[in-house]
Amino acid sequence: MSTDRAHTVFVTGTGLAVPGLSGAADLLGTAPAEGGFDPETGLTGRDLRHKDRATRLALRAVGPALEDAGLHDADDGFTADPAATAVVVSSNTGNYDSVCGYVDTAALRGSRALSATGLPQTSTSGIVGWIAINYGLRGPTVGLGNGPAGGLDALHWGRNLIAVGRAGVAVVVGVEPHNDVVARLLGTTAVDGAAAVVLESAEHAARRGARPRAVLRGYGRAPGLDGAVRRAAADGPDGAGLLLVDRLPDEPPGTGRVLDLQARLGHCSGALGVLQCAAATAWFDRGGRGPALATAEGTDASVALLLAPPDAS
Structure with a gap:
């Protein structure tokens, strides 16, 4: 991207x-x-x-x-x-x-x-x-x-x-x-x-003078979770301050806070990624530093999305 x-x-x-x-x-x-x-x-x-x-x-x-x-x-x-x-x-x-x-x-x-x-x-x-x-x-x-x-x-x-x-x-x-x-x-x-x-x-x-809240930085899709994470993080800064996952990748990018929304809300399925994006935005609103990494494992591939605070755009 x-x-x-x-x-x-x-x-x-x-x-x-x-x-x-x-x-x-x-x-x-x-x-x-x-x-x-x-x-x-x-x-x-x-x-x-x-x-x-x-x-x-x-x-x-x-x-x-x-x-x-x-x-x-x-x-x-x-x-x-x-x-x-x-x-x-x-x-x-x-x-x-x-x-x-x-x-x-x-x-x-x-x-x-x-x-x-x-x-x-x-x-x-x-x-x-x-x-x-x-x-x-x-x-x-x-x-x-x-x-x-x-x-x-x-x-x-x-x-x-x-x-x-x-x-x-x-x-x-x-x-x-x-x-x-x-x-x-x-x-x-x-x-x-x-x-x-x-x-x-x-x-x-x-x-229109809107306030940016987060910026979409990288996206990765691969057969395995670690491959998706590497692709998503390729154009972004090193490490992640917030990890939005239901399973940690074998090589997590950083040691930031881990947030598992499905453990709390139930089976999120197709809503998971949008909930993760909303949570990352709220985290940046509260002053969270470093990028946020969201991941989801599908039946045919895993996907990762890297979001950054607006001042990192």
């Missing part, structure tokens, strides 16, 4: 819809903060009608992220160029309950019993489509469902869409719901939450 100013991509906003957590800073703690997000009350409202749980979680994370970045307000709505704003979503189990529900209804009661209002939820592009529709975004839209590495891959896709000039802003979301279908499939508890990160080109952020 190029690190020259013309291709620099900043994180300018984060948002969460994770039970018990109020914002990205809570990811750095050891226990959920009181008064955090409550799905029982947070996933209701007219704007969420006829949408599946994953979509509702995603929308509840995107709103705070856009507000945090200064790109949305109650009076003017979305304040950037909708045609130059991309949406990238990573989710592996997001619509499984909708698909299984449709199949069961068709098998037991026939096709006439199917509801047209639920049909969009059976599409893998449903989540990304609803986000774009809700905010009137007309830039590129990408949905990923490629396993635990999907969240970091989604950030890489968002960064590349900006770097090649397809967008000035990218809204990147990772979401995984928890329900009976997911529980039977995974055999464990999913995070039942979403994280959203706003990425902007350095030029776009400077033009």
Whole structure:
């Protein structure tokens, strides 16, 4: 990845819809903060009608992220160029309950019993489509469902869409719901939450006076975790002050703080990388020094992403 100013991509906003957590800073703690997000009350409202749980979680994370970045307000709505704003979503189990529900209804009661209002939820592009529709975004839209590495891959896709000039802003979301279908499939508890990160080109952020919070520095994908880490760190400074992992690589870059979000939140799957990015951003906000390294091991490859504080761009 190029690190020259013309291709620099900043994180300018984060948002969460994770039970018990109020914002990205809570990811750095050891226990959920009181008064955090409550799905029982947070996933209701007219704007969420006829949408599946994953979509509702995603929308509840995107709103705070856009507000945090200064790109949305109650009076003017979305304040950037909708045609130059991309949406990238990573989710592996997001619509499984909708698909299984449709199949069961068709098998037991026939096709006439199917509801047209639920049909969009059976599409893998449903989540990304609803986000774009809700905010009137007309830039590129990408949905990923490629396993635990999907969240970091989604950030890489968002960064590349900006770097090649397809967008000035990218809204990147990772979401995984928890329900009976997911529980039977995974055999464990999913995070039942979403994280959203706003990425902007350095030029776009400077033009509107946005505060950079983190910079994406390096990305690596390889068959093994250590190979992915070496590729991600090739263009970055030595060492890492924060390691966002569920398994340490054999050769960790430095001896910084280790943060395992899955041990605390449950199975994060495609949401993991975006949650890691949000946590790294909060760490930089608190004065964390040195880069942050996020890793995820997929079924076909491992992925690593290096983030640095904004003054390192």
